[in-house]
Amino acid sequence: MLGGVFLINDSPDDMGLGAELDKAKSTLFRKNINCIIHTNNKNMGFVKSVNIGLAEAIKQGCDALLLNSDAKLYTGCIEELRYVAEADPMVGFVSPRSNDAGICTIPPLTSNSQSRMWSEADAYASYLEASRWLPRWHLTPTVVGFCMYIKNIIISEFGVLDEAYGHGYNEENDLVMRANGYGYRAAFANHAYCWHSGSGSFGKSEFVKRDAENRLLLDAKYPEYTKIVNDYFGSPTFRSESVVSGIVTGLPDGKRHIALDLANIGPHFNGTAEMAVQIARSIYKKNHPDGNTILHFITDQKTATFHGIADIGYIEQPNADRRYAAVVHMGQPFGWEGIRRAAYSAPVNGFFMLDTIAQDCGYLHNDDVDDIWRFVAQHSDVIFYISNYSRTIFRNRFEIGQAVTEKVCLLSTNASDYAVINQRNHKHILIVGNHYRHKAIPETVETLSAAFPQKQIVVVGCQSGRLFQNVTFIKAGEIAHDVMEGYYADAEFVVFPSHYEGFGIPIVKSVAYNKVVYARQSGLVDEIVRHITQPHLVKMYKNLMDLPAMIASANTNHLESGVGGEAITWDHVASEVTSIINETLNHPDGGYRLRRRLSALHIIDKNLTQLRNIDDYEALRGEITSMSQSKSWRVTKPLRLAATAIRNMRS
Known part of the structure; x- marks a missing residue:
C-alpha cells in the first residue's frame, strides 16, 4: 500500500465494529482510496495498536497520520497538515486545531469561553472566527495524539511510540521529545480543524489517573519538557490565542x-x-x-x-x-x-x-x-x-x-447634550479650571478680581493662597453635578483661561447655557467654534492683560456672529467609536498587530522581571561604579560615544 487508510480493529470480538469497518473500506474503495483493515488477535491497547500502523508506514516509506476513533476531520485538514509538515525541513509533527484537545484547543478555555459546552456547529463557528487571527502555522513544544501527522523520517530514525506508557497518555510527547533532541520540532496547522468529542478513545474517567502516572515517566526521561511547555504558555504566541477568545461568536449571547x-x-x-x-x-x-x-x-x-x-x-x-x-x-x-x-x-x-x-x-x-x-x-x-x-x-x-x-472624534458640540436646567439670574463671573498650572487659574483670578471688584467671582479650580473679598473657590471634581450646572446657569459669563486642552467642554457647556465664554486664543478653540451653532458667544483673547478690557467693552446683547457649523452629538461620537472598533475587528491584519503588540510587551515584561529579581541593588551599583572607573571603560569611551551617535542618526 503506497499511502491510504490503515484501520486497526483492537476489539476483535465486536462483530458490529467489524461490520462497520468493512463498510468503511468499501466506501473508501469506491473513492479510489486504498484501505487495509488490521484486526488484532486480542485487545492490545492504544499504544501497541498505533505502533502496528506506524510499522506499516515505515515499511511503505509513508508519513503517518494518527487519528483517534472519536475525532472527525473537516474538509481540507489533511492537505493543510501536509503543507505545514513540508513548510520547514525540521518540522516533524503537526496537529490541527480543535474544540477540545488540550493545547490544540482554539479558542483556549477561559472564564467566559467554555467550548466543551458548545455544540459541534457552534464550536466550529468559533474556530473560524478565532483562526483568522492566527498565522497559517506556528511552532509548538508538542502536539496531541488525537490527530497527529508524523513525517516518515521521524519514525524511521527514532522509532515508534514507547510502549512503557501502557494504554496511553503522554506517549506522543515522548516521541516528540525524542526527536526534538535532534532538532525536530512540532507545529500547529492553524487553518486545519478536527472535531474531538473529548477523551472518547479511553473514557474521561481514566484521564486524570493515566496522565499523572505517565507524566512522571515523561519528566524523568525529559526533564526539559515542563520548562518548554510552561515557556510556551507564557509566550506571545499562546497568549494571543487566549486573547482572541474574546471575539468568538459562539458565546451564548452571540454579541x-x-x-x-x-x-x-x-x-x-x-x-x-x-x-x-x-x-x-x-x-x-x-x-x-x-x-x-x-x-x-x-x-x-x-x-x-x-x-x-x-x-x-x-x-x-x-x-x-x-x-x-x-x-x-x-x-x-x-x-x-x-x-x-x-x-x-x-x-x-x-x-x-x-x-x-x-x-x-x-x-x-x-x-x-x-x-x-x-x-x-x-x-x-x-x-x-x-x-x-x-x-x-x-x-x-x-x-x-x-x-x-x-x-x-471631536466631542459633542451640541448644546442640547449639555444644558440640563433653565437659565437663572446673572449672579457671578464663572472661572473654570483646576489646580494644574496650565489652567492658569491663580493669575486669572487675581487679574479679574482686581479689575471687577464689585462683581462676585466663582472659581472652579485650585484654592488661592490669597484672600479675595469677591471670590469663592470651589475645589474641582468634588462638586455635585447639579450644583456645577447651577454655577453655569447663574453665570453672567464664563472664563476658560487654560493654555492647553485636548478639547474644551467648558466652552461648549457655556454656549449651551447661552453664556458668553472667554477662552484663550488657539487652534483648538477655532476648531470647536466651527462646530457650534452659536459661535458668536465664544470670545478669544491673546493674553491675560487684554482680558479685562475685552470684558469691559463687550456688549453681550449685540455680539457679532462668527462662522459656525453643524453641531456634533454624543450619539455621533459613540457611533464613530463603535464603527472604527468593528472595522478593526474585521481587519485582515488584526492577528499580525496582536502578535506584534504582545511580542513587544513580552520583552518589556521579561526585562522588568529580571530587574525585580536582582537581590542586591547596592552590590550591583557598586559593580557598575567600579566598571565605570576602570581603565578599559575609559579607553573604550570614544568608541561607545561614536556607536551611540550612529545609532541616534539611524533612528
Missing part, C-alpha cells in the same frame, strides 16, 4: 463584548469622566436591547455608581481575568498596568489620547509616560483623538506605527 477602561477615572467630575460617561450612555442607548454590543466597565463599583453607569453595563474590577472583543482606554494611560490590561484582555486595543500635558510640563513629567505613550503610538490598534488639534500635538511628539489607525 461582541466591548470594555471601556475607566480605571483612571475616579468618583469625581472632570472632562475625561464626562466624555467617558456620555460615550458609554450613547453606546448603550444604541444597542439596548437588541444591538450586538455588550458594554463592560473596567472600574470599581463606587465609581460606576457615582457616574450613574452601573446599570448599563457589567462592572469589572481592573485585576479581573476577562476577555473582550475590544478594550478602549478612556484617556491616556499613565502606567503599564493599563497597557497590560488591554493587551491581555482583547485582540483590539484602543486608546483616547486626550493631551500630552503630562509629558510637556516638567513638573508632571516622568520617564514612564514617554515609554508608555510611545508603546501606544507604535502598538495600539486605534488611537482616538478628541480634536485635530490634539492629534497634531501628539504626532509632533511620537511616531505613529504604520499599522495603527488614527481617528479624530
Whole structure:
C-alpha cells in the first residue's frame, strides 16, 4: 500500500465494529482510496495498536497520520497538515486545531469561553472566527495524539511510540521529545480543524489517573519538557490565542463584548469622566436591547455608581481575568498596568489620547509616560483623538506605527447634550479650571478680581493662597453635578483661561447655557467654534492683560456672529467609536498587530522581571561604579560615544 487508510480493529470480538469497518473500506474503495483493515488477535491497547500502523508506514516509506476513533476531520485538514509538515525541513509533527484537545484547543478555555459546552456547529463557528487571527502555522513544544501527522523520517530514525506508557497518555510527547533532541520540532496547522468529542478513545474517567502516572515517566526521561511547555504558555504566541477568545461568536449571547477602561477615572467630575460617561450612555442607548454590543466597565463599583453607569453595563474590577472583543482606554494611560490590561484582555486595543500635558510640563513629567505613550503610538490598534488639534500635538511628539489607525472624534458640540436646567439670574463671573498650572487659574483670578471688584467671582479650580473679598473657590471634581450646572446657569459669563486642552467642554457647556465664554486664543478653540451653532458667544483673547478690557467693552446683547457649523452629538461620537472598533475587528491584519503588540510587551515584561529579581541593588551599583572607573571603560569611551551617535542618526 503506497499511502491510504490503515484501520486497526483492537476489539476483535465486536462483530458490529467489524461490520462497520468493512463498510468503511468499501466506501473508501469506491473513492479510489486504498484501505487495509488490521484486526488484532486480542485487545492490545492504544499504544501497541498505533505502533502496528506506524510499522506499516515505515515499511511503505509513508508519513503517518494518527487519528483517534472519536475525532472527525473537516474538509481540507489533511492537505493543510501536509503543507505545514513540508513548510520547514525540521518540522516533524503537526496537529490541527480543535474544540477540545488540550493545547490544540482554539479558542483556549477561559472564564467566559467554555467550548466543551458548545455544540459541534457552534464550536466550529468559533474556530473560524478565532483562526483568522492566527498565522497559517506556528511552532509548538508538542502536539496531541488525537490527530497527529508524523513525517516518515521521524519514525524511521527514532522509532515508534514507547510502549512503557501502557494504554496511553503522554506517549506522543515522548516521541516528540525524542526527536526534538535532534532538532525536530512540532507545529500547529492553524487553518486545519478536527472535531474531538473529548477523551472518547479511553473514557474521561481514566484521564486524570493515566496522565499523572505517565507524566512522571515523561519528566524523568525529559526533564526539559515542563520548562518548554510552561515557556510556551507564557509566550506571545499562546497568549494571543487566549486573547482572541474574546471575539468568538459562539458565546451564548452571540454579541461582541466591548470594555471601556475607566480605571483612571475616579468618583469625581472632570472632562475625561464626562466624555467617558456620555460615550458609554450613547453606546448603550444604541444597542439596548437588541444591538450586538455588550458594554463592560473596567472600574470599581463606587465609581460606576457615582457616574450613574452601573446599570448599563457589567462592572469589572481592573485585576479581573476577562476577555473582550475590544478594550478602549478612556484617556491616556499613565502606567503599564493599563497597557497590560488591554493587551491581555482583547485582540483590539484602543486608546483616547486626550493631551500630552503630562509629558510637556516638567513638573508632571516622568520617564514612564514617554515609554508608555510611545508603546501606544507604535502598538495600539486605534488611537482616538478628541480634536485635530490634539492629534497634531501628539504626532509632533511620537511616531505613529504604520499599522495603527488614527481617528479624530471631536466631542459633542451640541448644546442640547449639555444644558440640563433653565437659565437663572446673572449672579457671578464663572472661572473654570483646576489646580494644574496650565489652567492658569491663580493669575486669572487675581487679574479679574482686581479689575471687577464689585462683581462676585466663582472659581472652579485650585484654592488661592490669597484672600479675595469677591471670590469663592470651589475645589474641582468634588462638586455635585447639579450644583456645577447651577454655577453655569447663574453665570453672567464664563472664563476658560487654560493654555492647553485636548478639547474644551467648558466652552461648549457655556454656549449651551447661552453664556458668553472667554477662552484663550488657539487652534483648538477655532476648531470647536466651527462646530457650534452659536459661535458668536465664544470670545478669544491673546493674553491675560487684554482680558479685562475685552470684558469691559463687550456688549453681550449685540455680539457679532462668527462662522459656525453643524453641531456634533454624543450619539455621533459613540457611533464613530463603535464603527472604527468593528472595522478593526474585521481587519485582515488584526492577528499580525496582536502578535506584534504582545511580542513587544513580552520583552518589556521579561526585562522588568529580571530587574525585580536582582537581590542586591547596592552590590550591583557598586559593580557598575567600579566598571565605570576602570581603565578599559575609559579607553573604550570614544568608541561607545561614536556607536551611540550612529545609532541616534539611524533612528
